[in-house]
Amino acid sequence: MGKVYAEISMSLDGFVAGPDPTLEHPLGEGGEELHEWVYGLATWRERHGLEGGEENADSKLVAERLAATGAVVMGRRMFSGGQGPWEDDPNADGWWGDEPPFRVPVFVLTHHAREPQQKDGGTTFTFVTDGVGPAIEQAIAGAGGRDVQVAGGAMVIQQALCAGVVHELLIHVAPVLLGGGTALLEGLTEADVRLGPAQVTPSPRAVHLSYPIASA
C-alpha cells in the first residue's frame, strides 16, 4: 500500500481559513489567498477542465502528488463548501459540480448516512459515518495501492494526526497573514504528533514543507 498524507495550504500565522466564513466566502476573510499559488498552475487548470497555465516547481509538485494519489478523505464542510446548506440538508449536493477535480474515490466524513455519488471523470463520493480511522481504512482499500490524501479541513487533519495513521504532513505555507480563523494545528503537542525533519520545496508563491510523522 501507499502512504497516508495530510495536505493543506496554511498562512504563515497558522490558519487554513480566515475569520468569519460565509456562504460566499467559505474560506473566510482573506482565506482564498492561501490558494493563490495553485490557481495559475497548468496541472491545477487541467484538473478543472481549463487550458494553459504555468509550469514551475509548484506545478511539478502538484502533478507528482496527483499522480501518486489513489483516494481522498475529506470532512463534510470541504465536501459541501464550508458553512453550506448541506449541513442543514443531508440530501443537498456538494459544491464540486458534475466533474470534480479529484478523479479518484473520495471518502467524506459525516454524521449523516447517505448514498454514494458517482460523478463524471472518475470521482466517487462515499459517505463514512464512523470516524476518521474507518474512512482512511476505506480510502486505503479504494486507492489501488497508491497514496491516500487527507485533504482537510483542519479538524479532519487533526483527528487523523491524533489517530496515528498519517505518515506525512504536507503544508503549503502561503506568504499571507490571516490574523485569525481556523488554526491547522490547534492544541496539538508533541504528545499527539512528533514531526521528523522537513523536506522543503521552495517556490516564489509558497513554501512547501513535508514533515514525516515520527509517531505514525
Added chain:
Amino acid sequence: MGKVYAEISMSLDGFVAGPDPTLEHPLGEGGEELHEWVYGLATWRERHGLEGGEENADSKLVAERLAATGAVVMGRRMFSGGQGPWEDDPNADGWWGDEPPFRVPVFVLTHHAREPQQKDGGTTFTFVTDGVGPAIEQAIAGAGGRDVQVAGGAMVIQQALCAGVVHELLIHVAPVLLGGGTALLEGLTEADVRLGPAQVTPSPRAVHLSYPIASA
C-alpha cells in the same frame, strides 16, 4: 545604513514560547526545543565561549547574520530571562552574564529608565523607554552601517512590524508543536504587514524562512 530584520525561532504551530513560562523555564513548556537547532553549531558555541560544534547550512546562516549585524533590539523579558525578577526590581541585572554573546550595542525596550551597562566582549545594554521606533532608530545609529536585528520577544517583533520599520522577517521554523504559548504573529493581518515571497534555507533541524516586508 543596513537593513532592519526581525529574527526568531518558531514552532510549526506558530509559537515562540510554550505555555506556562517559569523562572526555571522562561521559554515555557517545550519552548527550549525551538532552539535545539542552534545549540550544537560551531558559530553559536564560539559566541558563548565554547569550543567545537557543527559546521553546516545552519551554522553558515548564523555566521553570516552575526557578521552582518551591528546592533540588537530586544524586549525587557528577553533581557531579564522571561518572567524574571527584573520585572519587579528595576536594578536587578539581566541574565546574559558578564560576557553576553551579542558583542554589539543592544537596545532594551523597557518602562523603567536605568543606566547603560557595559559588558565584556563588546556588548552594551542601553535602555530605551520611549518605544520600539526610537529604539530601532538608536540601534541604526549604533550599528555602524551594519544591520539591526530585532531579536524578540513576540510583542517587540509585532510592534516593530506594525511600525513599518522592519525590512525582513527571518523565522526559523522548528519541527515542533507546542500546542499553546506565545504566538509570534498573533492578530497581525495584511493590513499590518504584507509579506513578499520567502527565501528558504532548508536544513534537517529547522527551515529558515526569510520574508521581505513589502509594507516597510
